[in-house]
Amino acid sequence: MDTKLLVEKTRELMASQTCCAEAKEAAQRFLDAVGTAAEKEETEKYLAELEEDIVTVDGLISFARSDAGKAHFGEETAAGIAAHGEEIKAAGAKYCDCPACAIVAEILGK
Template sequence: MNKEVLDYVVEKTHELIDAPTCSNEAREAAKAWLDALGTDAEAAETKKYIDELEADIMPIDTLISFAESEGGSQCFGADAAKNIAAHAKEIKAAGAKYCDCPACVAVAAILEKKESLL
């Protein structure tokens, strides 16, 4: 992996860790990956990290379905859930494939470099 790609992914990984919408699992995988850089565990941790990111990124249709569900209302509150669903429909209409929360934006940026990481 070249230094430019590595630096970019490290930067996006820190953005992910700092994102308030980052899951605990993704945060832990990100930290483990950063800790493994330059060690014998790097390749294995990179694979685990990518697997976790692929599992965590929220497809836009999933976000819409959840926001419109009873679970979404319970999670976000009824008004916020309606706003999230409306926003998600707007960005989907504009071509978005994934949620645009800070964590998903960072994950999408990292996954764009997946082939260079593995």
């Protein structure tokens, strides 16, 4: 992925409501480093963070069914998320399809 497109996708990721704090911090460090001597290193760190943060569909289902997931989302919403996870898994999805994970999958796929 060229730098211009990576910057664009990074800004989209940072604006996503489902982007975690760690990814936002790594994204900002990457953006701050673009055009500097630290760009290559920060890009590598950023991509490594994204690989750690992307949620697999199995992870999504597992979390939604857990007590922590039920506490986080509420029991009814968690059940819906788990059901949605099962649907997208059956359709062949590898990752969660929330806005942040969809952008991260696009970034990592290029």
